[in-house]
Amino acid sequence: MIILLMGVSGSGKTTIGRLLSDQTSLPFYDADDFHPSQNVEKMKNGIPLDDDDRKPWLETLAAEMALWEENGGAILACSALKEQYRKVLAANGALIYWFFLKGSADLISQRMAQREGHYMPASLLSSQMNTLEVPRYAEIISIEQQPEKIANDIMSKLENTKAVSSFGIIGMGVMGSSLALNMADKNIKISIYNRTLEGVEEDVAKKLVDAHPEVEGILPFDNLERFVESIAQPRKILMMIPAGAVIDQQIARLLSFVDKGDVIIDGGNSFFEDSNKRMQYLQNQNIHFLGMGISGGREGALQGPSLMPGGSKEGYELARPYLEKIAGVDTSGKPCLHYIGPQGAGHFVKMVHNSIEYGEIQVLAEIYSLMRFGIGMSSDKIVERMKIWAKDGADSYLLNATIEILSQKEGGELLLDQVQDIAGQTGTGRWAVSTAAKHGVPYAPLTAAVTARMISTHKQRRTYLAHKLPRQIGEVQVEEIIESLQEAYSMSRWVIHEIGFSLIKKVSEDEKWDLNMSAIARGWTNGSIIKSSLMEGLAEVFTESDSLFTSNAFQARLQHGAGELANVIGQGLKAGIAMPVMSAAINYYYAVSTExxxxxxxxxxxxxxxxxxxxxxxxxxxxxxxxxxxxx
Ligand SMILES: NC(=O)C1=CN([C@@H]2O[C@H](COP(=O)(O)OP(=O)(O)OC[C@H]3O[C@@H](n4cnc5c(N)ncnc54)[C@H](OP(=O)(O)O)[C@@H]3O)[C@@H](O)[C@H]2O)C=CC1
Ligand SMILES: O=C(CO)[C@H](O)[C@H](O)COP(=O)(O)O
CATH class of the missing domain: 1.20.5 (Single alpha-helices involved in coiled-coils or other helix-helix interfaces)
Structure with a gap:
């Protein structure tokens, strides 16, 4: 906890700070002591500091505050006159209690005239008064009283404050609970809330805390108003609940309790056009809204997800210090997080991410199908091959997950065979298809991935037709397929990444969002379900080209891969194996490269x-x- 006393010079910050230090036993710091020498010189000469002068000074203070907080807290006297200065001060995520010491210009100038040995001449007071922007989230303390009384007032406000957390999370399901534990692990004090369904689900948030006695700093709530009160302003509240009407209902409930300037973040898989509207709606109420895609599943959320925030830039800056602490990091140590763009851009990018995810998953399913049922390879042999691919440039989270799934046996039988062949979907894949159609972006291979999941749900009809229309199987060249598979797999992946990014490029142009494809790929190199060595390569490719197909780095590989993919598809179809995404991929490639x-x-x-x-x-x-x- 940092008690930050702000106000113009001469308002008594140092005096009150020292009194508070005696009462709390927290160390007192005067921000003036952290000015670089050139700033001190300017002030001595009566030259007002400009924003460039203040920036390094405020950044130093922000870094110091984070350290002081780790050591139990501190009291800081700092003018912090403008909102932009306070944002820099808060940028390292310290839990700050703001107290604005308010007095009239007459009173302050009288006091300053009596001061000796201070380098701030009274002539600068009017400049400071003009610069002052009073924060709506600060406690306002009149300086007309005696210093002891002022210090006591502040102590009593601190004792009665309900705002003890820096961040709030709503929804303690798979993602919300994991993100909460991740934040607590980074020493962020958080409040968590879950709805109560009487007789069905009660005390969900408390149960999470009880289940993790080793974790400190999480405050559970089942009352939304108490939850909101427990978060220091400007509040940052992350919703991890299902997309759709639930989000609007939750926002409506929150609006009864939040204050202007607070930040509401939707971290679920919402449709970006809904986020466009929510952003506008909340902006009209002076609430910052962020539509933030999150990738990584439970494990990623716990250890470092890929975060894709879009919407209010100001809201992003307020939430950034906390998001940076919990995000995964790329190979250069940078967080897998950047401000994606305005409106629903963050959710748009997450939608495309998931669409590529659908493609990656379906290609793996098609390859597995061909290997196991088309040419009769054992699961052990398939795993052996896939491990070679992973070592040989095709490494990815999803390939490794497939290897793990295909390695698990029970009583000598593959565990996978106990799972029904019905695949679900929750929206992002379908929305990507309709968005591609709306913006005129060819999207057949990833449309095929969505269609494959739909067909999977028609189990009864599939069973009926399988018996009615038994397949005519042709003779296949097993060795030839095995030789071509690795390149065919890679080629299919290049195509689905190309079309995913082509959708990002087109929508970015149409919406004038100026999305940075290289930064987006970089943000997916860790924490994300589609992290892969290919994604590492794309982060580089997109610094120079906006298409994998036109990049010189891929030219020879594409030409070779196309032949191998065509070969595998031809053989696979002869073997009677449906390979909708891989077939669509080679067709897409041929179509877009036909003069x-x-x-x-x-x-x-x-x-x-x-x-x-x-x-x-x-x-x-x-x-x-x-x-x-x-x-x-
Ligand atoms: N699972 C994943 O891998 C990922 C999921 N997401 C997205 O994150 C969001 C949350 O997902 P996830 O954690 O998996 O989902 P879960 O189903 O595990 O949890 C959903 C949470 O939302 C709450 N909730 C459900 N309905 C309502 C409602 N009407 N009002 C208020 N709260 C409600 C649930 O509370 P209760 O327990 O009371 O039902 C629960 O806390 C979704 O949008 C999802 O698509 C994003 C990335 C990855
Ligand atoms: O966002 C995710 C991963 O990135 C979620 O796991 C999401 O549920 C995946 O989409 P779907 O449910 O449609 O398969």
Whole structure:
């Protein structure tokens, strides 16, 4: 805890700070003592400091406060006149109690005139008074009383304060509980809340705390108002609850208790167009809204997720110190976190992330299907092969997870065989498909991944048709498939990453979001479910090119990979194996790299029956020729 006494010079910060230090036994610091010498010189000469002068000074104080807090807390006297200064002071995530010492210019100038040996001339008072922006989250303390009385007032406010946490999390499910434990592990004091369903679910937040006696600094609530009160202003509240109407309902409830300037973060998988609207709605109420994609599942949330915040930039800056502490880090030690862009940009990027995730998962399922059921490899042999791929450039979280799943046996039988072949989905994959269609982005391979999950749910019909229409299996070249598989796998992955990023590029242009593809890929190199060595490479590729297909680094690999993928698909189909994403991937690649396509026949037919017109070869004027083939 940092007790920060703010106000213009001469308002008594040092006197009150020393009194408070005696009462609390916390050390007292005067921010003036941390000014670099050039600032002190300027002030001695009556030259007001500008913002460039103050920045390094405030940053030093922010770093110091984080250390003081770790050592039990401190009292700091600091003018902190502007909101932008206070943001820098808060940037290292210390839990700060702000007390503004308020007095009239007359009273302060009288007091300053009596002071000796201070380098701040009274002439600077009016400049400070003009600069002062009073924070709405500070306790305002009149300096007209005696110093002892002021110190006692502050002590009693501190004793009665309910705001004891720096951050709040709503929803103690898989993600919320793991993020809470991650934050507590980083010494962030947090409040957690879960709804109560009487007779069904009670004391959920408290049970989490009870289950982790080793963890300190988590305060559980089942009352939303008490939860909100327990968080220091400006509050940062993260919702980890299901997408959809639940989010609007939770926001509506929160609005009864939060204050202007607070930050509400939706960390779930919400549809980005909903986040666009919520951002606008909350901005109108002076509440900062962040739509933040989070990736990593339980393990990532606990140990360091990939975070994709978008929305209010100001809100982001307030939440950033806490998010930086819990995010995963990339190979250079930077957090897998950056401000993605305005409105729902964070949720948009998470939606595309999940769409790529669908593709990655489906490709693994198709490869496994071909290896096990198409050419009869044992699970042990499949694992052996996949381990070679992982060592040979195709390393990824999902490939390793597949290896682990295919390695688990019970009574000598593969555990996977006990799982029904029905795959669920919660929205992001479908939304990516509809968004791609809306923005005119070719998306067939990732659409195929969503479709495959849909088909998986039609178990009864699949069973019926499997018996009614038994497959005609052709002869396959087993060795040839095995040789080509690794490259075919890589090629499929290059295509699905290419199309995911092509959606990011197009929507970024259409919405004028200026999304940084390299930074996005970098943010997915750790913490994320789609982290991989390929993603590391893409973070580099996108510094120079906005497409994997046009990057020189991939040219030779793509040309070779296409041949191998085509070979595997041909053989796989002969073996009777459905490979919808991999087939769509090679078709996409061929289609986008075909110079003279047969779209002229498509357009001619449209013109033939519907007078839609054709563009004539050699005529670049855009003139549409109607009835090109109907001369009657
Ligand atoms: N699981 C994952 O790997 C990931 C999930 N996400 C997203 O994060 C969000 C949370 O996911 P996850 O933790 O897995 O989900 P869980 O189902 O594990 O937890 C959901 C939480 O939301 C609460 N909740 C449910 N309905 C309501 C409601 N009507 N009002 C208030 N609270 C409610 C639940 O409370 P109660 O216990 O009372 O039902 C529970 O605390 C989702 O949007 C999800 O898509 C994002 C990244 C990864
Ligand atoms: O966001 C996630 C991982 O990144 C969640 O696990 C999400 O549930 C995955 O999407 P779906 O449920 O549609 O498979």
């Amino acid at each position: 003279d396509s047969t779209a002229n026949l498509v357009q001619s037919l449209r013109d033939y029956f519907g007078e839609h017109g054709c563009l004539k070869v050699g005529d670049d004027t855009g003139t549409k020729h109607l009835n090109f083939f109907r001369k009657d």
